[in-house]
Amino acid sequence: MAITKDFKPNKLSDYLEATGLKGKNFKFVDDLSKEGLLSLFKAAEVLEPYWRSKLNIMNGKVLCTMFFQPSTRTRFSTETAMIRLGGSVITESDPSHNSSVAKDESLWDTLRVVSQYANIIGLRHPDDKQVFEALPAAEVPVISCGWGNITHPTQGLLDMYTVYRAFGRFEGLRVMVTSPDLTRARSGHSFALGLARMGAEIVYSGPKNLKTPDLIKGKLNDMGAKYEEHFDLNKKEQGELITTCDLVYLPGCSVPVGQDARDVFMEKAANYYIDLETLEKAKKKTGKIIGIMHSLPRFKGEFDFRIDNTEHELYFKQISFSVAIRMALIASMIGIS
The missing domain is CATH 3.40.50.1370 (Aspartate/ornithine carbamoyltransferase)
Incomplete structure (x- = not known):
């Protein structure tokens, strides 16, 4: 200083x-x-x-x-x-x-x-x-x-403040925003806009037919944001992409009502499921602790709840901030x- x-x-x-x-x-x-x-x-x-x-x-x-x-x-x-x-x-x-x-x-x-x-x-x-x-x-x-x-944006702020308190910086961070439906991921979009403003790199992963709205991408482009989009990855590809990131953010997209719509959604969600083994392998390979963030409420098909009791858990800590x-x-x- x-x-x-x-x-x-x-x-x-x-x-x-x-x-x-x-x-x-x-x-x-x-x-x-x-x-x-x-x-x-x-x-x-x-x-x-x-x-x-x-x-x-x-x-x-x-x-x-x-x-x-x-x-x-x-x-x-x-x-x-x-x-x-x-x-x-x-x-x-x-x-x-x-x-x-x-x-x-x-x-x-x-x-x-x-x-x-x-x-x-x-x-x-x-x-x-x-x-x-x-x-x-x-x-x-x-x-x-x-x-x-x-x-x-207030969700985006608390997510950003959690990152600020955990890392003390945004530059150099690579953050994944992933969901089986990015069209309804308003907390993820708010977080991404804040990350872009602060100089972090954003990695989107989701279905190609349910991708980030043009309004949000227009804002990111206007800021000269560093972001990339990945579509329709299988579970292995998703896991490999997670390993390249410092944080993974789940926007808490609610499951649609109705059995048919629910079944289709859960089938898509399976490829975006995050298990504890993926995080442990990444830590062993790179020495990096990948943080898992979520706007909550969560559903069982999103990620492994065993993460709750590990150093990767940030979603309940977010509430504290x-x-x-x-x-x-x-x-x-x-x-x-």
Whole structure:
């Protein structure tokens, strides 16, 4: 570390301000610059000791969470983050039935109304196009807590923050994003956009007819990202590709409803199954411990649950880092004096 004219003790407000997020919506991870992301991670490090206790920097501020889709981790960690910051939470976990949306109120009107009650909104919604059309109605910052199949940036942030805390860097890392359906892998896309911004190399693996959406690839291309795509690999080929990576990310694509659709999906998923032996062989061959990451919830056909009790497991550790990074995000978007 070199001595510079800016050398001084850490100050939370400086890191929060440097993100450039105050008063803005958070739609995609690449809304942030590399410097902005690093500032957010540094703010999270300052806040990390308080993820199980409490600060009082959001006293009098209110977060409203509206989740049009089921959620455990994203909703609870976002609400917990606000509470740990000293703020308050109002929430609706089923607005399609319990809010005026059930009486045909538009999302536009809902966001405008809720803006009168809250200082910030956390929104999960199945239709990203509808959200983007309604977003201008919000008079307070809105966090994407998962919109459509495209974007889930707070998940991407906690995944990135986990990598930052584990490795302290992104440059030189090779990260696989793999799923039997990359068209619905919004957490994987958000993670990839963040990785690209920070200079990591991305390796996609999935079926050719269910590949990464053009919108995401367009963003990656605009950033000059280092990424490659592999299609329809068999289990052996998938295992060999995993060995070349530092991390493997599973976006937690849900199994389709209906027996026929489920059977087709599970047949595809078999080629992307990760077993403990593959990781152990890679460690013996290269000396490298390959981390397994997952946005959760998981299903049995994705990977070997024996990984839970090994050094390769990162998916439960990711949860531990989720509150601190969301504390930093909320505080950045609202701002502190």
